[in-house]
Amino acid sequence: MIPDALSRLVHLLARLPGVGEKTAQRFALHLIGDGGDLAPRLGAELVSLMERIRPCVRCGNIAEVDDSGHAECGVCRDPRRDGKLLCVVARVQDLLAVERSGAMRGRYFVLGRLLSPLDGVGPDELPLGELSRRIDQDGVEELIVATPPSVDGEATALLLAREFGTRVRLSRIASGVPHGGDLEFADMITLGRAIDGRRNID
């Protein structure tokens, strides 16, 4: 009943994060029916995507591939960045969010995943060797651990502290009531952290 080419397309679209069979079918029918030139244009972009964008060889951030096939991201190429300050994040999305804040003047290291004993992700699954080499090469003095304030994120932060705490200064991003947030609606743990992490008003 459904053409093969459509089944294949639906199956591939369903591999996108958070997309199930139903949504994939909706995307596919939109691409066929009223997407205009969307299908061929999107197709062309995707076909050449891997040749043009790859993870940065130094930090894992997305980077444009240059003529010699080398991929180094804008942050790693920027000479004004402080190489002695390294911000460790779990995912590229987190790196982009920190960049948007404009508060980071150092460089980054994308772990790719978090320590998660319950899901079977142990220390060996994390790129600790790479991070260690990066610390040596760049002469990193401070490691800012910007993993999320979740169980896995905290476990990863503790692991990094244990691994690198003797070689560099380690810091953890603050956790507390978000800017514009309401104390009344903050959860217990967030409020507890906000109080534990209180700072003197100078």
Next chain:
Amino acid sequence: MIPDALSRLVHLLARLPGVGEKTAQRFALHLIGDGGDLAPRLGAELVSLMERIRPCVRCGNIAEVDDSGHAECGVCRDPRRDGKLLCVVARVQDLLAVERSGAMRGRYFVLGRLLSPLDGVGPDELPLGELSRRIDQDGVEELIVATPPSVDGEATALLLAREFGTRVRLSRIASGVPHGGDLEFADMITLGRAIDGRRNID
């Protein structure tokens, strides 16, 4: 900060139905980072999509394009289907849903849109001429109006009744409490329709 190729990709992905800038970015990073061979395979499918799948020339259902460039869907090609019974639906998705039920032994006609005076969609925007020709060509005797039981769907059903009521028998799919549904949680209108549309128990 973000490579051009990525911005273009995010922009195109955000044209998928129900996908905003954030979700599009998530899709894009997945396609770059950990999608494996997803990007090139999906790209190849999309590039050739329009050459292989097009709306059926007779009913608007999705159809595989044959060697002569002709697109006629499986339902329209099936000689066992009753050509005198024509089911009118709003979208291809609805056609696929009716097909899955296995209850339809006739053929289909996809309107593509519903009458919606508030959104400026008048009778001229609907393919009434095409539907009229289809009724003549196939000698249609009954038109089953399977537009959704919404304001726009009902308005469209009324329009079809006014246009074709003198030439063919018109019927409307039943509206009521869904199978397995709970009367306690059915809304007033659904329950009202279920009672209005009651049938004798033989």
